[in-house]
Structures are given as structure tokens and as C-alpha cells.
Amino acid sequence: MFFKWGFALLLYSEVWSYEAPEDKQDVFATRACPAFLTFTNAAYIAGVTVELPCHCKPQEVQSVVWFFRKHRGSSDETRALTDHHGNTLLDTSNIPHSSDLRSRFSIRLFSLLIFRTGPSDSGLYICGSAHKDFFYAYDLDVQERKRYSDSFIIHSHPLYQIFISFQSWSVCDRCGVPGEQVRVGLCYVHSQFLHVRYRWTNHTVASCGSEAVPASFSLLKQGPKVEVKGCMVPCPTEKTFLLLSYSSASLPVPVPVFYLNHPADSVLALGCPGARPNMAVAWDQESKQIYRSEQTAGGNFSYFSPRIRIDTGHHLVFHPAKIKDSGVYYCWLQGRRAAEIRLLVYLSLGDEQQVWSHPDFAAAIQTVFKSYAVMTALFCLLLICRAGIDHARDTVETHLD
Structure with a gap:
């Protein structure tokens, strides 16, 4: 097993990784790595941004490389992960929705960040080096929620039991x-x-x-469960926030403004800056609140189009975005308004798309012709009025003469 992992590592020795600044103290120097590589089980719901820290490494190692293999896959399928951006964190606004893993991750401070995770991202992740060394590993399980059902069946078997473990309620x-x-x-x-x-x-x-679950266990296909309940709390003052045990994201700070342009008729996912999987995130369209509880089994909101929904990763998803979706959106983080996003959805014509193929082309042409007819009528009316005034003036002058 170790030999095959090492063989895969040799194949990808020239990959991007994170290198520690030489003038900074190595915080990993005092923590020893395990002698036998084990995999820490980590489970998340699909759609969230997952951070996998490399908790240990030798002091002399200044660069780490992350490797990925799907569950139940062979060691020959091991892939080295590189974001092709060096040590720079990816701009999450440019990350496509539900795309391949290679376009949705970044390495920062030795940690692996995976944006908008999906079930296909489940697998084994190993933090290592380019010298056949392996330091820390994860067994990542990304569970996808079934959209039309939140039921969960407790299954008991002589060899195993399936149950659901709930996190605490968010603020x-x-x-x-x-x-x-x-x-x-x-x-x-x-x-x-x-x-x-x-x-x-x-x-x-x-x-x-x-x-860790044996393949012989015939487990039921159970997805995660999301529960939502209403709440109403007053907005605390700045002193109250400093006294209460809220996270740093809840502290009163000026709301930053972001500008985003996006082509119409394509999927758009808005993320709240600074949001983490265990944080409470809410979305408003100008003065109208978007509530998860108003989402029916078919995915509709009482006011908003069924194209617009909040996914399990706290993203506001437009499937697809339309020109009429342009406007101002606000996101809330831990009970405080955190960001203002000014969205402009524009018409984008592809190489094979003609102007007259757009569904609003006929209405636009009709509006143009109506405007032209009204302007022409007004111009003719002004000419007639001018001629009438000139004729009346000439008649008066002739009568006086």
C-alpha cells in the first residue's frame, strides 16, 4: 500500500505546493507525525467549503503536496492536486458551480480547501511531500441531501446500526x-x-x-437531514456583541460592497464572504427575505422563482440566472448583515447565437417600432401646428393691410 502511494508520488513530483515563509516560525515543529498513517474520518453535507488542515509535518519540510484517491479505488488512481496558482488562494466568485474537483480547490498554509463539495469529492486525502513521506490523511465523506425527502430511517442489523447525528442549532x-x-x-x-x-x-x-465501513455491509442509502425553524431576535448593540460569545464574524463591521457581472442563462452561485459550514447564513434580495422554510418539496419559494434557492452550502443559487435577477443582494452571517452584492446579469451572445433568436427579440422590435411611430406622429403634429400658426399669422397681416 505504501509502495503504491509512493509510486504515485514520484509521478507527480513537479507539482504546485505551499512553501512556508523562511522568516516565519514553523508552528508544526513541536507536533510529531504518527508512525503509522491513519485516516481521520470527516463528514460534511454537500455544497459546503471544506478545509482539511495538514496537522503535522517534519520541521525540515517546507513544502507539502496533497493527493486524492476515491473510495474503494485502486492506488494507481491516486492523483496529485494542483491549483496552478502557486500559493495564491482562488477567488471563489470565479469557481464554477458543480464542476470538476481540479477547478474547485486551493492550497493555503498547508491546508487543502475544497469549494462547493459534492459526493464525487468523497475519498482519501493525504498530505505529504515529494520525497515519499506522508504526514496526515483524511477519509472524507460528502453526503448529498435528497431534495424531495428529509426522512431518515433508523436501520438496525446484527452487525451494525445506522443512525443520524445532529449538530447543534445555529444562531x-x-x-x-x-x-x-x-x-x-x-x-x-x-x-x-x-x-x-x-x-x-x-x-x-x-x-x-x-x-472504514466494510463493503459487505448492505447499508441503506441514507442522506443527511436538514431541519429549519423560525426565530426572532433583536439586533444587539456593539457592546452587547462584545460581551456575548459570538464569533468574530458577528462583530459590527462596515458592510463591504461587491460588484458582480454574470452572463444570462447560466448557473450562478453567490457565496457569503467569510462563511463556514457551521455558521448561520441568510440571504435577502433588497428588502425581501429569502427563507429556507418557504421552500416546498418542489423547490419553490412563495415569492421567488423556483430557479432561486439556497443550497445546503449556504450559497444563493440561480438555475439559471436571468436578466431580471439583476439587483442588490445582502447576505447575513451569524445574525448580522455581512455583505452587499450588486449583481448585473447581462445578455451574452455566443458564436452560434443570433440576435433574432433571443426570446425577447420580437417584443424589443415591437417596442422600437411603437416608439418610432409615436415620435413620428409627434413630429408631424408639431409641423401641422407650426403651419397652422404661420397661416393664421399671414391671414391677420393680410387683413390689416
């Missing part, structure tokens, strides 16, 4: 107006027969999609 995502609280429940399995190399806090518990 109210808005203040001063009705808001919502959200909690996420992920699928886990309890068994005495889990693989010892893939570990969680409890060695007899692992997420349902973990490689």
Missing part, C-alpha cells in the same frame, strides 16, 4: 426581522467491525460513506 441568521435557525444531521454507522485504520472520535463509529 438566528437575522436580527431585527424574522429569521431562521438550521441544524444538519449526518448519517453514521455504529459497528464493532470497522476498519481500524479509518478512525473517528469513537473507534466504533464512522460516517456512512467512510471507507
